[in-house]
Amino acid sequence: MHELSVVTSIVKIAEQEVHKIKGKKVLELYLEIGKLSGVEISSFHFVWPQCISGSVLHDSLLYVEEPIGRAKCAECETEFPIEKSFDSCPKCNSPFKEILSGKELKIKKIIIK
Numbered sequence: 630m631h632e633l634s635v636v637t638s639i640v641k642i643a644e645q646e647v648h649k650i651k652g653k654k655v656l657e658l659y660l661e662i663g664k665l666s667g668v669e670i671s672s673f674h675f676v677w678p679q680c681i682s683g684s685v686l687h688d689s690l691l692y693v694e695e696p697i698g699r700a701k702c703a704e705c706e707t708e709f710p711i712e713k714s715f716d717s718c719p720k721c722n723s724p725f726k727e728i729l730s731g732k733e734l735k736i737k738k739i740i741i742k
């Protein structure tokens with residue numbers, strides 16, 4: 630499962646950050662997981678508790694932002710919301726576009742004690 634490897638790498642990064650500043654644990658974690666990132670948010674929350682058990686993220690508060698997908702058509706320059714990365718332009722039907730947001734998959738902020 631993709632979500633499992635995503636959570637595993639988040640735990641790894643958090644461990645490194647805590648060690649870097651000789652902290653004890655993570656108090657709060659802020660993530661950005663875009664609607665087009667390929668991460669299924671319900672699966673993410675499902676694997677989360679199992680993966681963080683016993684790690685520096687144990688008992689931490691998790692905040693997840695989910696930026697919606699937006700794209701700009703390469704042909705007619707219309708900006709439109711997209712749900713899947715292969716959606717085409719609603720105005721001219723062109724499949725060529727620039728993704729403006731929604732592919733985010735990152736740690737925004739991490740608060741360590």
Ligand SMILES: [Zn+2]
Pocket residue numbers: 702703704705706707718719720721722723
């Ligand atoms: Zn267009």
